[in-house]
Amino acid sequence: MNDVKVHGLKTFFHTREGVVKAVNDINFTIPSGEVVGLVGESGSGKSVTCHSLLQLLPTPPAKVEGGEIIFQGEDLLRASDQKMRTLRGKSISMIFQDPMSCLNPYMTVIEQVAEPLLIHGMVSQDKAKEEAMDMLLRVGVDKIKDRMNAYPHEFSGGMRQRAMIAMALITKPDLLLADEPTTALDVTVQAKILKLLKQLCAEIGSSILFVSHDLGVVAEIADRVVVMYRGKVVEQNTTQELFRSPTHPYVKALIACRPTFEGNFEILPTVEDFMESQSYIPQKKKLKEQSNPITEKDKNWLKVEELSVHFQQANHGKTVKAVDRVTLSIPKGKTLGIVGESGSGKTTLGRAILRLTPITSGKVRWQDQDIALDKENGLMNFRKKMQIIFQDPYASLNPRLTIEQTLLEPMLVHKIGGNHKERLDRVVSLLEEVGLESSHLRRYPHEFSGGQRQRICVARALSTEPEFIVCDECVSAMDVSVQAQVLNLLHQLQKARNLTYLFISHDLCVVKHIADEIAVMRAGQIEEFGKAENICLNPQTSYTQELMDSIPRTSITGTF
Amino acid sequence: MTRFAPGGPFDSDKAIPDEIKIKLQSHFGLNLPLFDQYLLYMKNLLAGDLGPSFKYVGWDVSELISLAFPVSLSLGISALLIALLIGLPAGMLAALRKNTLWDYLPMGIAMVGVCLPSFVLGPILIMVFATELKWLPALGWYSWTDLILPSLTLGLFYAAYVARLTRAGMLETLKQDYIRTARAKGASPSRVILRHAIRGGLLPVVTYLGPAFAGLVSGSFIIESIFFIPGLGKFFVTAAFNRDYTVVLGTVLFYATLIIILNLFVDFLQAWLDPKAREQQ
Numbered sequence: 001m002n003d004v005k006v007h008g009l010k011t012f013f014h015t016r017e018g019v020v021k022a023v024n025d026i027n028f029t030i031p032s033g034e035v036v037g038l039v040g041e042s043g044s045g046k047s048v049t050c051h052s053l054l055q056l057l058p059t060p061p062a063k064v065e066g067g068e069i070i071f072q073g074e075d076l077l078r079a080s081d082q083k084m085r086t087l088r089g090k091s092i093s094m095i096f097q098d099p100m101s102c103l104n105p106y107m108t109v110i111e112q113v114a115e116p117l118l119i120h121g122m123v124s125q126d127k128a129k130e131e132a133m134d135m136l137l138r139v140g141v142d143k144i145k146d147r148m149n150a151y152p153h154e155f156s157g158g159m160r161q162r163a164m165i166a167m168a169l170i171t172k173p174d175l176l177l178a179d180e181p182t183t184a185l186d187v188t189v190q191a192k193i194l195k196l197l198k199q200l201c202a203e204i205g206s207s208i209l210f211v212s213h214d215l216g217v218v219a220e221i222a223d224r225v226v227v228m229y230r231g232k233v234v235e236q237n238t239t240q241e242l243f244r245s246p247t248h249p250y251v252k253a254l255i256a257c258r259p260t261f262e263g264n265f266e267i268l269p270t271v272e273d274f275m276e277s278q279s280y281i282p283q284k285k286k287l288k289e290q291s292n293p294i295t296e297k298d299k300n301w302l303k304v305e306e307l308s309v310h311f312q313q314a315n316h317g318k319t320v321k322a323v324d325r326v327t328l329s330i331p332k333g334k335t336l337g338i339v340g341e342s343g344s345g346k347t348t349l350g351r352a353i354l355r356l357t358p359i360t361s362g363k364v365r366w367q368d369q370d371i372a373l374d375k376e377n378g379l380m381n382f383r384k385k386m387q388i389i390f391q392d393p394y395a396s397l398n399p400r401l402t403i404e405q406t407l408l409e410p411m412l413v414h415k416i417g418g419n420h421k422e423r424l425d426r427v428v429s430l431l432e433e434v435g436l437e438s439s440h441l442r443r444y445p446h447e448f449s450g451g452q453r454q455r456i457c458v459a460r461a462l463s464t465e466p467e468f469i470v471c472d473e474c475v476s477a478m479d480v481s482v483q484a485q486v487l488n489l490l491h492q493l494q495k496a497r498n499l500t501y502l503f504i505s506h507d508l509c510v511v512k513h514i515a516d517e518i519a520v521m522r523a524g525q526i527e528e529f530g531k532a533e534n535i536c537l538n539p540q541t542s543y544t545q546e547l548m549d550s551i552p553r554t555s556i557t558g559t560f
Numbered sequence: 561m562t563r564f565a566p567g568g569p570f571d572s573d574k575a576i577p578d579e580i581k582i583k584l585q586s587h588f589g590l591n592l593p594l595f596d597q598y599l600l601y602m603k604n605l606l607a608g609d610l611g612p613s614f615k616y617v618g619w620d621v622s623e624l625i626s627l628a629f630p631v632s633l634s635l636g637i638s639a640l641l642i643a644l645l646i647g648l649p650a651g652m653l654a655a656l657r658k659n660t661l662w663d664y665l666p667m668g669i670a671m672v673g674v675c676l677p678s679f680v681l682g683p684i685l686i687m688v689f690a691t692e693l694k695w696l697p698a699l700g701w702y703s704w705t706d707l708i709l710p711s712l713t714l715g716l717f718y719a720a721y722v723a724r725l726t727r728a729g730m731l732e733t734l735k736q737d738y739i740r741t742a743r744a745k746g747a748s749p750s751r752v753i754l755r756h757a758i759r760g761g762l763l764p765v766v767t768y769l770g771p772a773f774a775g776l777v778s779g780s781f782i783i784e785s786i787f788f789i790p791g792l793g794k795f796f797v798t799a800a801f802n803r804d805y806t807v808v809l810g811t812v813l814f815y816a817t818l819i820i821i822l823n824l825f826v827d828f829l830q831a832w833l834d835p836k837a838r839e840q841q
Contacts, residue, residue, distance in 0.1 A: 056740055089745035096744075101737040105836060106759040116745045151835040167745070 008067035037222030093168035099160035216552035259513035307362035337515025387461035391473035393453035451482035610810035621810035636777030642715030651726025673720025770826030
């Protein structure tokens with residue numbers, strides 16, 4: 001009886017460029033007490049659906065054009081503002097993606113957790129604070145007694161998200177809307193939060209609408225899955241059925257293009273493959289072919305010895321050992337994956353190897369030449385051979401430079417190409433190599449999609465003809481379908497140009513897919529180092545084991 | 561810098577006999593080398609002595625400042641009150657009724673207010689309220705009614721600026737994710753604004769208030785000239801014209817101290833408003 005029914009919901013955005021049909025006639029039901037996963041890539045309309053339920057969208061430009069959302073016998077889309085306010089936070093709560101920006105930085109955490117109780121006049125001020133403390137304890141915020149006056153910025157990301165959950169559940173809502181609640185978190189934290197969420201909601205008896213881009217996470221928590229694509233629901237079923245026998249090509253593609261832990265594709269299938277031919281079946285191919293043996297010379301092509309990077313913390317004078325006596329080596333033409341959670345020092349390590357961060361002590365040997373001690377001006381030649389691709393292709397391209405300028409600049413710096421014409425030719429061929437066209441040259445970064453931008457970043461890295469590329473979380477911000485394309489591109493380039501990669505990521509599945517060897521980092525040190533297969537199949541340390549266990553896994557094997 | 565300007569404190573239209581001039585210069589120590597004069601000045605300064613005025617015979621610089629500053633202070637405070645009383649509500653209104661008449665009207669007026677120089681606004685106000693309507697006195701510094709027109713002239717400019725800052729700050733804050741969170745909790749619009757948005761929204765205004773207040777109380781030469789007010793601004797500019805070195809130097813030092821103190825005060829205020837800034841200190 002208390003099912004939530006979404007029927008024919010249409011939410012459009014009226015922008016200057018025309019009408020964007022963000023959500024276009026969708027139907028689904030959230031059965032009472034169940035968890036429904038709403039899955040889709042960015043722009044598929046999943047968040048808009050979620051916000052439409054609570055009518056939190058900014059109007060204009062957003063406008064609900066039709067349909068109904070039946071909640072406890074009433075149509076939410078026709079409810080008055082007054083009525084909606086009594087429902088929000090009391091009967092329907094919401095958890096947002098980014099717990100930093102979604103908590104008020106000017107109010108203490110306790111105040112914010114208690115606030116829904118006060119808004120809805122459920123208890124007195126003192127009682128509300130007491131209940132907030134109880135709730136925070138239940139969600140696992142430790143030492144809450146000492147943190148009575150703590151503000152959100154004094155909490156870690158995981159703790160903030162716990163506080164957010166406490167805030168949403170304190171009124172014991174009938175329906176919880178969770179919009180990408182674990183996307184910003186480390187896998188180990190994510191696993192704990194998912195468990196907690198499911199357990200608490202079962203206790204309270206809330207239904208959950210769980211919005212995520214990650215099928216793996218949804219498979220972990222949801223009873224039913226609704227898949228959205230371009231504003232439409234393309235498939236919905238019970239989680240078991242959906243993974244066992246997906247019918248829509250897009251859903252098949254989503255399941256297939258994510259590198260899995262058991263992964264066995266050398267080239268990942270992409271959404272295009274599935275959409276173009278209905279009967280596309282990805283080829284099963286062993287990921288690691290037996291490659292030619294590495295010569296002794298190539299084996300220690302890049303060698304890092306006892307590398308340390310320490311930072312002095314500004315206000316406390318405390319030394320942070322971001323990287324602490326790390327030793328590793330990368331053979332030429334191979335990929336070393338570095339896995340670790342946020343703060344483990346993996347990015348600092350990558351930057352230190354490139355001398356983008358001052359090295360405290362240790363050696364970086366590149367073809368038997370110690371580059372850790374080189375003076376800045378002696379680095380020129382080596383900078384040319386070593387490049388980096390950053391995580392965020394939005395922030396790492398200069399918005400005021402055209403693609404042509406962006407790609408020409410490294411060549412000018414390193415005096416590559418005799419004249420402008422020669423360089424331009426190279427730019428065009430680079431663009432083609434990464435799958436873009438020469439007609440893109442005059443455009444600015446904002447005119448491209450995220451995946452295209454990352455391709456531009458790859459082209460920029462390639463423009464100096466490097467031998468070594470550090471990929472710093474370079475696919476982390478991407479949708480799985482785009483991620484598959486970029487991973488395929490990197491793989492293809494490595495083969496064609498005999499490139500060596502240092503691939504940094506928090507995502508063990510992605511690293512396992514692309515890397516030959518893996519180093520697991522924790523608190524600035526290498527926890528475990530070895531062949532990718534060995535690390536994954538037979539982890540030696542408990543930390544690696546924990547990382548492994550935290551990966552949301554589609555335990556139900558698909559049809560392929 | 562005034563030392564490099566041609567002329568000296570004792571030059572005037574009427575020629576002073578050289579004898580007297582030399583005597584005067586040695587009396588004030590002006591015959592010493594510049595560096596020695598500097599040392600002497602610094603020594604006296606450490607003892608809290610800003611030195612005597614060259615032009616106003618028998619007056620110390622500190623005495624002059626203590627006479628002129630209260631005038632500028634009362635003018636500044638009333639102008640600030642006007643700026644806040646008009647600027648804050650206008651900015652809030654504009655932010656909350658964005659892109660309606662209630663946004664365009666106050667913001668249009670504020671735009672004019674920022675652009676309109678005080679030497680235009682001042683005479684206009686005098687013309688309307690003193691000459692035509694005869695409600696208020698035009699010039700002078702005798703009773704509290706004399707305060708109204710100059711502080712309006714001074715305050716309206718700052719009101720316009722505060723209104724624009726308030727609007728921008730509030731709009732920026734209302735866009736934040738935590739405002740959406742507050743709405744998702746079922747908070748009413750007034751609670752969203754008063755409990756969640758106002759602190760973040762007013763931070764830019766608070767930051768601006770420090771320098772603004774310093775500027776206000778240190779007096780505005782133009783306004784004090786238009787309305788014939790014996791304030792610090794007028795006093796300072798006159799001293800510069802007269803090559804009254806000690807007075808110029810003393811006033812500059814006084815301004816600088818004032819600005820430092822006010823900025824410090826604003827920093828504390830900010831820390832009180834913003835828990836993150838608190839930690840950085």
